[in-house]
Amino acid sequence: MAAAAKTRSGGVCVVLLVCVFTSCQSWVHRAETYKRQISVQLNPNSTSPPPGGDLLHVRAVGDNDTLHFLFCSQGAPTLLLVHTNSSSSTVTVNWPEFLARNNSGSLTVEPQSSILYSTAIVFSRLLEYNDVNDTAEATSKFFPPYELQDFIWSHLRLSGPVALLCGANSTFSNGSLCLKLSVFDSEGRAQTWPQLLHSANSSQVEVWLDGIVPRANNSRFLLELQAVGGAYPFSRVDVRRSIDDEYTPTIFKVSQWVSSANGSSDILGFVQWKPVAYLQSLPALENSTSCRYSDPVLQSGEAIASSSALIQGFYSEPEAMGLNVSFGLAGDPFYNNTMFLSWAVLVGIGSPPVDSFSPLVITIMAVGLGTPMVLLLLGGVCVCLHKKRNSSTSTYEPIN
Ligand SMILES: *[C@@H]1O[C@H](CO)[C@@H](O)[C@H](O)[C@H]1NC(C)=O
Numbered sequence: 001m002a003a004a005a006k007t008r009s010g011g012v013c014v015v016l017l018v019c020v021f022t023s024c025q026s027w028v029h030r031a032e033t034y035k036r037q038i039s040v041q042l043n044p045n046s047t048s049p050p051p052g053g054d055l056l057h058v059r060a061v062g063d064n065d066t067l068h069f070l071f072c073s074q075g076a077p078t079l080l081l082v083h084t085n086s087s088s089s090t091v092t093v094n095w096p097e098f099l100a101r102n103n104s105g106s107l108t109v110e111p112q113s114s115i116l117y118s119t120a121i122v123f124s125r126l127l128e129y130n131d132v133n134d135t136a137e138a139t140s141k142f143f144p145p146y147e148l149q150d151f152i153w154s155h156l157r158l159s160g161p162v163a164l165l166c167g168a169n170s171t172f173s174n175g176s177l178c179l180k181l182s183v184f185d186s187e188g189r190a191q192t193w194p195q196l197l198h199s200a201n202s203s204q205v206e207v208w209l210d211g212i213v214p215r216a217n218n219s220r221f222l223l224e225l226q227a228v229g230g231a232y233p234f235s236r237v238d239v240r241r242s243i244d245d246e247y248t249p250t251i252f253k254v255s256q257w258v259s260s261a262n263g264s265s266d267i268l269g270f271v272q273w274k275p276v277a278y279l280q281s282l283p284a285l286e287n288s289t290s291c292r293y294s295d296p297v298l299q300s301g302e303a304i305a306s307s308s309a310l311i312q313g314f315y316s317e318p319e320a321m322g323l324n325v326s327f328g329l330a331g332d333p334f335y336n337n338t339m340f341l342s343w344a345v346l347v348g349i350g351s352p353p354v355d356s357f358s359p360l361v362i363t364i365m366a367v368g369l370g371t372p373m374v375l376l377l378l379g380g381v382c383v384c385l386h387k388k389r390n391s392s393t394s395t396y397e398p399i400n
Pocket residue numbers: 063064
């Protein structure tokens with residue numbers, strides 16, 4: 001009888017394991033991934049490379065929609081996303097007007113009625129301060145900011161839907177600030193830390209500072225970002241916490257700067273990052289440094305339009321919000337240690353991707369929580385059996 005009970009509890013165990021396994025499977029193969037057809041075009045409809053910077057157009061065509069990614073270095077580097085409800089919408093550029101940068105409407109998405117939503121991110125300034133006392137406080141001495149719109153930008157280097165843009169200010173000597181844009185046709189995860197999860201509705205921009213000569217030994221840097229969200233400004237930053245850091249060791253948070261419709265929790269556009277930057281080109285745990293951000297504040301629409309040809313050409317009355325991301329907390333190594341700093345951010349439409357628990361973590365939790373349960377169950381069964389046997393022997397004893 002004890003043996004039978006044991007096999008029964010063994011059966012329970014097997015059922016439990018099967019449940020865990022199948023739930024793992026369903027977590028891994030969550031809802032079939034949304035796919036887009038991607039095509040890349042550099043300087044669409046321009047006969048020669050335009051002076052002053054390139055314009056990249058990535059068309060990502062979905063089932064009944066198109067997501068246009070436009071990335072431009074005429075002025076401050078800008079990424080514009082336009083979502084349309086048609087799979088045949090097109091981008092038209094009036095190059096002479098676009099280059100003159102004095103009126104809107106030089107870059108349009110046709111038909112205009114198909115536009116569902118648009119958002120743009122401008123990488124506007126690089127700030128540097130001398131953190132004399134290693135407090136990483138913004139009260140420290142700031143140097144004059146580097147205006148990214150005044151940089152000398154290289155031509156875009158393309159490899160599939162990945163574009164690399166590097167630029168420099170003459171005071172950098174051999175150093176440079178680079179941006180790498182990656183557009184994705186489906187869901188996935190970047191190979192390098194922080195291994196952000198992406199979808200077909202988002203793109204990743206990596207930003208790094210390589211070999212820039214800091215203006216002080218204790219220099220720390222900040223990057224200013226400006227976001228244009230049409231009728232729904234990027235007015236808040238949400239921080240989501242997780243107990244799983246498998247993909248980004250030691251980082252349990254993700255920050256998302258979002259634009260959402262009035263009074264609704266639906267997110268229309270987002271800028272998402274993990275609060276970590278790396279001090280070497282091959283990211284390692286030992287070379288990570290923390291990031292902070294400032295609260296979004298309203299920016300001048302005119303200033304942002306004049307700093308970026310893409311904003312000027314597409315938006316008639318842009319409304320922008322801006323924030324700074326600062327790299328390094330008190331006690332973190334200074335930039336001069338490695339002369340390198342990299343950070344990654346995801347820009348997209350709709351709900352930001354959510355990291356779920358990885359199968360490994362689920363298994364660990366299942367084993368961690370399941371084993372005591374099984375032991376408890378087994379223990380209970382044993383106690384029951386023992387009692388039963390005792391009571392049965394006691395009922396037999398008087399007869400003997
Ligand atoms: C796309 O549109 C067509 C025709 O309007 C419709 O039949 C189809 O169901 C739509 N597909 C999706 C995925 O919405």
